[in-house]
Amino acid sequence: MNCRHAILQHTVWIALVLFACTTQAQPLYKGEPVPKAQAAQATWIWYPGDFEIWLANNMQNRRTERGSFFPPFWKLDGHYVLMDFHKDVELTEPEVIDVYVEGKYILKLDGKGFEGTPSHVTIPAGKHRINVKVFSAGTVPAIYVKGKTIASDSSWLVTFEDKEWIDETGKTSDVSATVWLNAGSWNFNEPAQRPSTFKLATKPQSAASVTKNNGSLLVDFGKETFGYIRLHGLQGKGKVSLYYGESKEEALATGTCETLDRVDVNASSKMDSVMVLTKAFRYVNVQAEGGVTLDSISMLYEYLPVENRGSFRCSDTGINKIWDVAAYTMHLSTREFFIDGIKRDRWIWSGDAYQSYLMNYYLFFDVPTVNRTLMALRGKDPVTSHINTIMDYTFYWFLGIYDLYQYTGDKTFIQQFYPRMQSMMEYCLSRRNKDGMMQGLSGDWIFIDWAPGLSKKGEVSFEQMLFCRSLETMALCANMVNDTKNETLYKQLAADMRSKLFSIYWNESKHALVHSRVDGKPTDNVTRYANMFGIFFNYFNEEQKQAVKQNVLLNDKIQKITTPYMRFYELEALCAMGEQKYVLNEMKNYWGGMLKAGATSFWEEYDPSKSGADHYSMYGRPFGKSLCHAWGASPIYLLGKYYLGVQPTSPGYATWTAEPVLGGLQWMEGKVPTPHGDISVYCSTTQIKIKGAVGTGTLRFRSQSKPSSKSGAITSKGGNVYEMTVEAGKDYEIKYKS
Template structure:
């Protein structure tokens, strides 16, 4: 780097108005040029486009909730300094004008000449159909997230022609993703594909049954298609579904009229393992393949152990999450292919131990939140609104991404204000007209009255608001939310704790406790750390390990149940549960994990749900939770300060003989290997603390072993250093 550039690096030229974040404006520190837009707008536009692709047997099936749209007119600007005159290249999606220092250029220039010196470039872009987006590139000026944007510049001009000072305008930092090609804008985005061949084809009932060997997602492709007639495709996650002409959930028809052979790709992407292809008329095809559509996320997490069934469970869970990681984290690839907040919240957690792909998390959070005004709960579900807040809490803890919190905080405020206005006279959340109280798919689960589970989620959401208000420097707001959370927590134990039952009851009706005890609020209170140690032990015995309490049959809530048990040190028990539950699906031939699994069912009954023979999703994101459980509670890696600046490693074999794996973080991986005599760890980030128990005095040549009492020991883990501990597992 030359002397001139070194001098440039020493200069700060401004503060982003709404974030208080310092940005360099000179080219020496400019990022790579990328397409930019108003933050959240592209995410909302893209989610609308994706979620409205759902069909059932050829019929369009749109989402059940309000969909917002992007702002159609956006002003972008950037203050910068050029060391010399430069040509600035422009690519714009929409109609636009461009100004330098307030002077507009005529027409729609693709490039402009800018003289040396300090300037402001501004572009105003209109686009009704797609998101107003810009790409700017010059040697010393690029479009990136340091640009400011607004959807209302509040500019006015008086009779003399003098412009206002724009002091009332609220600017935010622009949004971006990974669009670096000026010739391919955000509106053209598509997920990549690769061609896969079938593993088997057979004629059955005058149709060709094509088996791709495992659950997959993409576009069916006909090679050398020729003739005249019609092709009907019956897709199936199971063989039974594909063979059912009357009840297969996904059906496509393709009219064919071509005298010469050609390759044809179906327009719609579909979920399937099997495709039953019925040819009518004089039609032939040389082969039937598929274009596998996928999100190009990098798998960084890993897990291996001595138990091959657990290894298989982890691998299938990873594949399940991969299929459901698309433009956003979706619930399932067959049905619904929508962005559901409760499903997404679990996907975030699994993502932190498999990919650590922050953009997919933030895109999903933006898409779910939408725009003001708030008119209903997220996905119309009360608990899903609170999971949205919890998703932000966890994202900051894992990523340390303060900039995103600062962008999203105003939308957090308006959503929380809407929720608080819906509380009853006792300050509790209860279902109002239009609210869907979901909790879980469970027979006979009461939704009446004030449900303890909803109050717990609200309490955690208020704690999240307090934390984020602190990050924003809003001390009064933070204090308000902390007080509200503390008051609600007191009410939860006053209204719902039953000492005779040793648990929180499910609900209150007409101001009185009901007798019913369910697992939900009790298991969440364990890993929220709302219980005392004595209460945790009571709940473990009276609820979690009590077969008289209604059992959970969805992987969705089984995830939280097993997390609560892991938090209580019951890894041996949880290992058996994973082998029984997820292993049970594998024993039935599952190649991905399901929306719901009830071992009491048999045969094709496993595939029915919602009153439909094949209504159940056999590839559901919430089925992939072993990724999270094995990474956080067996390898034992979790952040204790935002972004893994500090973290703990608490390995628990839990009945395994040995295990090893890698946990991704924002700045590198943490690797752990553990057996009954030796623990090996290394990390590329932060400062960690290795916790473990040993029946003998442990030895570590690379670091000091500190005795904490009761056979508990600690070793401090420094970045970039490998540690080996010789010990004796207890």
């Protein structure tokens, strides 16, 4: 990935010093001034990242295990309680504005406060500054301002501290150190849509079947789902216990199921009851005690309203089913944020989220959820630990920011949050050992993957690989914000780390990177992790790639991966090496194996050697495994990027490639979403059809005979490889022989 040639020139210098006051010697980066805002829909606005942190705190603290509160393991930050909003306007005639505020506030015009807390004021003709200062401890300070031409939106500036001062005469300082940022917003576009009242959408759903057994009811909703259980027609006095299960076995195991609810009932006439907290389940075992009776059970399905923009269909019905279940898994795991799984943690884990970002770009292209998740994960300064306390998860956070820019072309996140990127990287740099390597220190969790016996000792090559890529990302982002000094530093550090990867870990006799160095000595152990990342990071030369493919990725003697989490990267590396036919078979065996085992959404881990209820155990608990885990949905990404073959080659799909590879399929078709429309691809063994809504595309394909097209010029690149330029909005059809 290389975005240097497509870096945009426009910067918003006021947004590039986020939290400058909290870091030592923070430079001020200047760029072009902010262009005049276009007329916009009024929306609720806040300090960027604050609503996201507040919302994440509420969501992540809803987790329970058998009725007990189960909070996250890591530090949670809060929102700033005092916020200053302002907007400079120029009016040709007086204008009345309506003002709505979450919190206590004072409204000022040109520095002079209005009496009381008015909700309607008249702004005279001429140039003025509107200022709203808000205090709110329980919820995020937010405002909504609407007039004929004046509207609160991201062009308003905000700060959490006003560094103004006055002298003994009452004169205000001429030079201000206040750091202003562009306001954050989402889609709260009406006064009544207050951010503090946000809830996900719900819709009623009925059970697929109900089985009565000795006074209890076993309710089956037909597939994995998420929401609130509703009990209809409750009557009597006593208790109702609900035991939830992603499997029937879990719902029936009243002593060991992961989640439950208990409801006290004292009703002389029939009533309905909706559970207070959402749960993940397919089955619910409902047991009534005492004289309680009930008529029926239904649910309110809870969801984030996002639509599938990406699609995939092919000649293999098994692959079609895998894509459908992967898409459903993504829908379930896409909530206020991209979460890990819906039953157990329901937290924002950076490693899980990083994969969700990539799958999202090929399914929803829902950028707001990417932004919210990145903001919530980062939190605020000071940095006291790795993200989620996991070293590799910190590095995934950096990678997610670069991918956001590459897929969307929008530099806003980088412009607003570059200083937080800096302070996060400073934390990483401060924890290097004497050789400049990343090694687990007290409080660090080296995760990598769930794999029995996987060593985390010493300097693990996989961590150095991700660290190197993070430094390269920081160099690219520094360039975008004109931070020349640190761009040079990050480049030097990345080059040094890349050199060490090969001088320390590359083993010529094993034709691969070894897993770690302990006490200054490289180990002999070879694992798949650093080696597969080295392929799609393009760190290896062609000879090394081929050696790694044969000696690691296709070598059954190397410890196998059993989680969809790392299968994602393993299969991506193989696809990058042209092994789509092999990967297609792996998808059918691995994800198809889950379907044969009864999966209706994809799991946290799958071991084909297990059977029955043994599939559900993890973490030393019989039902500890998540049967709906976001990282299980990776076929969406693989099929979109490496079979339809579509990916951006410059930010926001200004340029892109489509390299369709059937991989043994007879035909396939689908759509890949972009910021400004979709790219449609159809490919069979004799025909390719393609249309792009955005940018300039390059169709690249192989043909055993000379291809033909009436739609555009085809260029031979040698070795049976051909290319065609795809202009936006035009249909192309090519006849060829695969």
